[in-house]
Amino acid sequence: MRTDVDANGVASRRTLGVLFAVITLLTALCAGATTAAAAQPAPAGGPDAVTVRMVDFRLEQPTWLPPGRYTFRAINAGAAPHALEISGPGVENARTPTVRSGDAADLTVTLAPGVYDFWCPIGDHRQLGMQLYVRVG
Structure with missing residues (x-):
């Protein structure tokens, strides 16, 4: 330059x-x-709310969270149908229903310290990049 x-x-x-x-x-x-990307505190001790934007073909959300109970609001901001699935310590394949473009679904889980796998289980979306690891703790 x-x-x-x-x-x-x-x-x-x-x-x-x-x-x-x-x-x-x-x-x-x-x-x-x-x-x-930050989690929103829940009113009156309920689960914290976290927005997950599902876009063709990536997930947009925080990659670190403190331990706790969360409601993940999975918003389909892409053209194809998507879903959100989570696995990790104490959480085995928790999943939203299939979410059409422009719609959303909620998934509430309790996350203990550890690493969690978040992905879209529809077709080959995971292999196309709709997957990420989230560290809790």
Whole structure:
């Protein structure tokens, strides 16, 4: 990358301004992604709510959670039908029904410390990338 400098070797204001704008944009994007992915506390001691966006062909959700009881709101934001399935310590193949495009389903489970496998069990969606590991603890 070429930086415009004056005779004293000082970078131009324009170059510094562009660099500052890029850093500000990246910081805002990272902060927004972290905030959007956080679990929402439940009212009156119920399960915490976590949004899982099922998109062709990926899952968008937090990859770390504290131990606790969660209701995963699986929203199909893709074109194909999807479902959410979870396995891990104390959770064996908990699954939502098949969710059509634009619809959602809830799945409530208690997560103990450990690593959980989240995936879409429809067709070959898991092999296409609709799978991720979530660390709890």
